[in-house]
Amino acid sequence: MVSAHLVSRPRRICVVGGSGFVGLHLAARLVRAGERVDVLTRREYAFHELKVLPGVRLLQTAMETEALAERFAGADAVVNLAGILNERRRGDFEAVHVALPQRIVAACRQAGVQRLLHMSALKADMDDPPSRYLQSKGEGERQVLAAEELQATVFRPSVIFGPEDDFFNRFDRLLRLSPGVFPLACPEARFAPVYVGDVAEAMVRALDLADSVGRGFELCGPRAYSLRQIVDYVMQVGGHRRHLLPLGPRASRLMAGFMEHLPGRPFTRDNYRSLQCNSLCKSRFPEIFGITPKAVEAVVPGYLGLLERNHRLSYLRRAARRDEYRLILRAENPRHNRA
Ligand SMILES: NC(=O)c1ccc[n+]([C@@H]2O[C@H](COP(=O)([O-])OP(=O)(O)OC[C@H]3O[C@@H](n4cnc5c(N)ncnc54)[C@H](OP(=O)(O)O)[C@@H]3O)[C@@H](O)[C@H]2O)c1
Numbered sequence: 547m548v549s550a551h552l553v554s555r556p557r558r559i560c561v562v563g564g565s566g567f568v569g570l571h572l573a574a575r576l577v578r579a580g581e582r583v584d585v586l587t588r589r590e591y592a593f594h595e596l597k598v599l600p601g602v603r604l605l606q607t608a609m610e611t612e613a614l615a616e617r618f619a620g621a622d623a624v625v626n627l628a629g630i631l632n633e634r635r636r637g638d639f640e641a642v643h644v645a646l647p648q649r650i651v652a653a654c655r656q657a658g659v660q661r662l663l664h665m666s667a668l669k670a671d672m673d674d675p676p677s678r679y680l681q682s683k684g685e686g687e688r689q690v691l692a693a694e695e696l697q698a699t700v701f702r703p704s705v706i707f708g709p710e711d712d713f714f715n716r717f718d719r720l721l722r723l724s725p726g727v728f729p730l731a732c733p734e735a736r737f738a739p740v741y742v743g744d745v746a747e748a749m750v751r752a753l754d755l756a757d758s759v760g761r762g763f764e765l766c767g768p769r770a771y772s773l774r775q776i777v778d779y780v781m782q783v784g785g786h787r788r789h790l791l792p793l794g795p796r797a798s799r800l801m802a803g804f805m806e807h808l809p810g811r812p813f814t815r816d817n818y819r820s821l822q823c824n825s826l827c828k829s830r831f832p833e834i835f836g837i838t839p840k841a842v843e844a845v846v847p848g849y850l851g852l853l854e855r856n857h858r859l860s861y862l863r864r865a866a867r868r869d870e871y872r873l874i875l876r877a878e879n880p881r882h883n884r885a
Pocket of ligand 1 (some may be wrong): 562563564565566567568569586587588589609626627628629630631641642646665666667668703704705706707713
């Protein structure tokens, strides 16, 4: 056990950045393990899936030291999941990946919380990372691990997959929208996608593992794929008939330069630089967690395309009794055309 006060349940775990993809799965696992969870968010959510989980509170919080310390008071552990893949403004990476963890560390001290789990990214700890995303993640995790009197554990996952992911689902969406030819930047970049349930479970188990304190863990799934293999797989599972056009380095850079100006910045030059190092772990899933990581093939076919369908469902609910509702029903179910 990490420390005596972590033994009795339910414990209260504060999760910063827990309103997103990983946070949802982590909160569900913490609840299943009998914990109470406070998810601290910058926003006010009218509705959020987290609200249906018993024992989970979604608390709007200013991400400043004082406000965080107030929320952390009496908590048994803090988890930091806050992160961004792209900047809206220059300096955002440093703000979210370095300055925020510094404030979280300071707030833990102020509130007397000793245990901190921190989410970084695979390759963030390499010498001289190629992108500002990885550099800032590296700086953030160094700050956390250097914090004296804190019992910190750092996680460095490869790309994470699972329902609601922004990886397989994104390619599925892009392929659906694309005409016959699909240009693919950095086709030879390699990943070992790791299942979100395994990442969340490792974090839950880490809470009680004294041997995980002061260490960083790389988290990868059981198999490595090139980006081209991943997109081929999405085409196969999603039933998309497209011609893949793998781009060389120069064309990939040009594509990044163009796409970073599109709404939502789907691909940026910094993303391009991150892809210059393979997102592969040095060894298998850390034995300390006692988890056999799930393969892409065992999970992805169960959810690919569902996100779109779910969006359509919410749209349907919102649009109920309006003309669009009937139009969508007709498009999806020809029998309604007779109505
Ligand atoms: N998904 C992956 O494939 C992957 C791979 C490697 C590492 N990671 C890391 O894993 C963590 C969770 O990823 P995810 O996929 O769950 O991301 P996500 O769905 O985008 O959620 C990110 C969370 O970060 C919070 N956040 C964003 N900007 C913030 C800011 N300026 N201040 C405070 N909070 C902020 C958001 O909270 P609010 O908007 O509610 O405040 C949100 O809940 C991140 O640190 C990410 O870098 C993810």
